[in-house]
Amino acid sequence: MFAVRQSQKLNETVNHDMLQKILSILLGKKVQLFQSINFLEGSQQATHSDSVHMTTFPLGYLIAVWIALEDIEKGSGVLHYYPGSHQLPYILTPDFEHGSNRLFLGENAYVNYEKKIAEVLQKNTFEKKEFLAKKGDILIWHANLLHGGNPITKNNSSRKSMVLHYYAKDVACYHEITQRPALIE
């Protein structure tokens, strides 16, 4: 997490003029980096929308940039995504069994969220795409696009990549499940 704070080279990417312009045009607001994550291997993260992790009010003001830092090979836990799924209604805490109350957070809230997303995908006909990127390719996705990391099926395969999550400026930013505010540097 936050390797961009340690490496000037990575930081140049975050603030790249053209990238910032593209993101601002897409969101219709200026953007600010919230978080960077560097992966050496695939995340194998189940399909989700970033809107449950990095939520905004109004909704939809997060944008992510995924950058291949090497050629990505099949079996390495390739990033997958479902084009068009960003237009689905947002799945937020009232939409799944969260088990939280005024005092405590439910223990299985996130597992139940993942189940809900699997159900939503079953009810729809979105095509699953894999981002078999070449080094330097980037994918930009909207806050509500369903995406995740495939299982790693090839032993010891690397999947060097970096994801940058940007919030639009001047919106409220928080974590949906815990309802805690996001701390932006």
Ligand SMILES: O=C(O)CCC(=O)C(=O)O
């Ligand atoms: O790179 C991946 O495998 C998944 C990344 C992801 O889901 C995210 O950063 O939101």
